[in-house]
Amino acid sequence: MERLLASYRAIPQNATVRLAKPTSNLFRAREKATAKGLDVSGLTGVISVDPDARTADVAGMCTYEDLVAATLPYGLSPLVVPQLKTITLGGAVTGLGIESASFRNGLPHESVLEMDVLVGSGEIVTASRDEHADLFSAFPNSYGTLGYSVRLKIELETVKPFVALRHLRFTSVADLVDAMERIVETGGLDGTPVDYLDGVVFSADESYLCVGVQTSTPGPVSDYTGQDVYYRSIQHASGEKHDRLTIHDYLWRWDTDWFWCSRAFGAQNPTIRRFWPRRFRRSSFYWKLIAYDRRFDIADRLEKRQGRPPLERVVQDIEVPIGRTAEFVDWFLQNVPIEPIWLCPLRLRDDAGWPLYPIAAHHTYVNIGFWSSVPATATEGQTNRLIEQKVSELDGHKSLYSDAYYSPEEFSELYGGETYATVKKTYDPDSRLLDLYAKAVQRR
Numbered sequence: 001m002e003r004l005l006a007s008y009r010a011i012p013q014n015a016t017v018r019l020a021k022p023t024s025n026l027f028r029a030r031e032k033a034t035a036k037g038l039d040v041s042g043l044t045g046v047i048s049v050d051p052d053a054r055t056a057d058v059a060g061m062c063t064y065e066d067l068v069a070a071t072l073p074y075g076l077s078p079l080v081v082p083q084l085k086t087i088t089l090g091g092a093v094t095g096l097g098i099e100s101a102s103f104r105n106g107l108p109h110e111s112v113l114e115m116d117v118l119v120g121s122g123e124i125v126t127a128s129r130d131e132h133a134d135l136f137s138a139f140p141n142s143y144g145t146l147g148y149s150v151r152l153k154i155e156l157e158t159v160k161p162f163v164a165l166r167h168l169r170f171t172s173v174a175d176l177v178d179a180m181e182r183i184v185e186t187g188g189l190d191g192t193p194v195d196y197l198d199g200v201v202f203s204a205d206e207s208y209l210c211v212g213v214q215t216s217t218p219g220p221v222s223d224y225t226g227q228d229v230y231y232r233s234i235q236h237a238s239g240e241k242h243d244r245l246t247i248h249d250y251l252w253r254w255d256t257d258w259f260w261c262s263r264a265f266g267a268q269n270p271t272i273r274r275f276w277p278r279r280f281r282r283s284s285f286y287w288k289l290i291a292y293d294r295r296f297d298i299a300d301r302l303e304k305r306q307g308r309p310p311l312e313r314v315v316q317d318i319e320v321p322i323g324r325t326a327e328f329v330d331w332f333l334q335n336v337p338i339e340p341i342w343l344c345p346l347r348l349r350d351d352a353g354w355p356l357y358p359i360a361a362h363h364t365y366v367n368i369g370f371w372s373s374v375p376a377t378a379t380e381g382q383t384n385r386l387i388e389q390k391v392s393e394l395d396g397h398k399s400l401y402s403d404a405y406y407s408p409e410e411f412s413e414l415y416g417g418e419t420y421a422t423v424k425k426t427y428d429p430d431s432r433l434l435d436l437y438a439k440a441v442q443r444r
Helices: 002-010 064-074 089-094 133-138 173-186 230-234 247-251 261-265 270-275 283-296 298-305 322-335 382-393 408-414 417-427 436-442
Strands: 046-050 055-059 076-078 112-119 124-128 147-158 162-170 196-203 206-215 240-246 311-321 341-346 365-375
Touching (some): 002 112, 046 064, 055 064, 064 076, 064 089, 089 147, 112 133, 124 133, 133 417, 162 173, 162 247, 173 196, 173 206, 173 322, 173 341, 196 322, 230 240, 240 247, 261 283, 261 365, 283 298, 311 322, 311 382, 322 341, 322 382
Antiparallel strands (some): 046 055, 055 147, 076 147, 112 124, 112 147, 162 206, 196 206, 196 341, 311 365, 341 365
16 A cells, blocks of 8 residues: 555656556557556455455455455355456446346445545545445446545355356347346246346347356366357257356356457467467457557558458447347347347346446346447447447447547436536546546547
8 A cells, every 4th residue: 555655646747647557458548658557566465355244355456366266265256256357356346347147236336345445636535335425436437537446345145166057049139138037027037046147149030048047066067268168158059058167167257268259369260279378268368469459450451451441449338228128239230240249137236326327226237248340431430439329329328448439418418427527526636537538538
């Protein structure tokens, strides 16, 4: 903490404040740093786990990979474990994380009991529902513009050693969404409580619900860190398919191939995969390849050699009410040449207001993730702009980890408006940290 505060004081008043960390899960272009970043090197671990209270004190820059490694020996897990190992707990709270437990456990920030935050004024503030409640409620989706969490106390839940999976095939997205809604509303399927729920849409007539149930029953398990690829294992001709994973491998089932994005690097080609080192089959390594591509414009150069236009990156997670999900997916499949796409239902756990991402309590939403690129047009971000318009039309929101093109007025209406401005002025009176609109939209 002393090193962190010293590094904050050393940053010139006119320089951008940023974290000095080697990894990132942001896909927004960022301005080149003009000063050293905040020294968070001592804030990367789990401070303590209380197995009786089912809580953990965690440093803000601790990755979920390290957090899960500390809690699973106690038979415990964070309530929501975002899909990628190098997402940090602080990042998932100040941004938005989601996973297949979100239909029953909400979003990561809802399991936070209290947190210490380095705010723009240079102070460490402890925030909870009862103390500095304005900062506590505005912190989710603020992306470091109100401060950086350095310690978080979170709830944990008990977990069993294995997850039994049922992959249900649908030939209609509308039918899949109806089945998803029934599971969310009842909490179960065929009389069995469901612990995890997400889905994959491969095309308009091929989609799957992936239903997970925790179990202590021992037996054979699959391994998708070797030659087999998890998302391909979901596919089958009709009806349903069964599978089993350890709880550890279930939590990280998407990381090995970065959902399906590893195919862009050839990592799913059986011949190449055989010689691809296992330690490099993980999202953090693919992210480094993406950063290398950005630096040298490799993909666009290859497109130019083939006489094709450069590419527009379309890497987004959006949420729409479950009643509008089939409508959005149908529109997307007709207008955006990207597949597969990921579906993950969520409901807030309680009635607490989260003003920077104001989705309604007691309502089910579906996170829809799509991560690829399309041919660029003369208008910068044309496809992303169309998606933003459609999401707003359907009363949804989108996460701000990637490119955004909203006007200041629309952004203010969607992401906190005057509430954000008031909290910002209170905890960052000298504007040492970027404004959220400047960070999410203008820094391109």
